Amino acid sequence: MTSRHPLSPDDESQATLMTPVRHHQTLREAVEHSMARYFAHLDGEQVTDLHAMVMAEVEAPLLEAVMAHAQGNQTRAADMLGLNRGTLRKKLKQFDLI
Secondary structure, eight states, rough: OTSSSOOOOOHHHHHHHHOOOOTTTHHHHHHHHHHHHHHHHHTOOOOOOHHHHHHHHHHHHHHHHHHHHHTTTTHHHHHHHHHOOHHHHHHHHTOOOO
8 A cells, every 4th residue: 555545445444343333424534534543554665645536535535415305406515615616616527527
């Protein structure tokens, strides 16, 4: 596993087996838990580009969820996210969501 990449599905399933599932956790708690799990699996590797990796992992599902909630309406989704509609379209294209 390289330190620039998130846990692979195999790593994640193994980590899930070792870590009890917490229901009703906040987004903050989920991030803290995921980062602790990530650092535990580094095996001494140096971490680089961590911010970019985390943002890419979080931003795509955020955009998907907001677009679904807005029923595909980009103007509503942009308003919900506090983004300009053009910026939202750019991000949707970046993650192959349109």
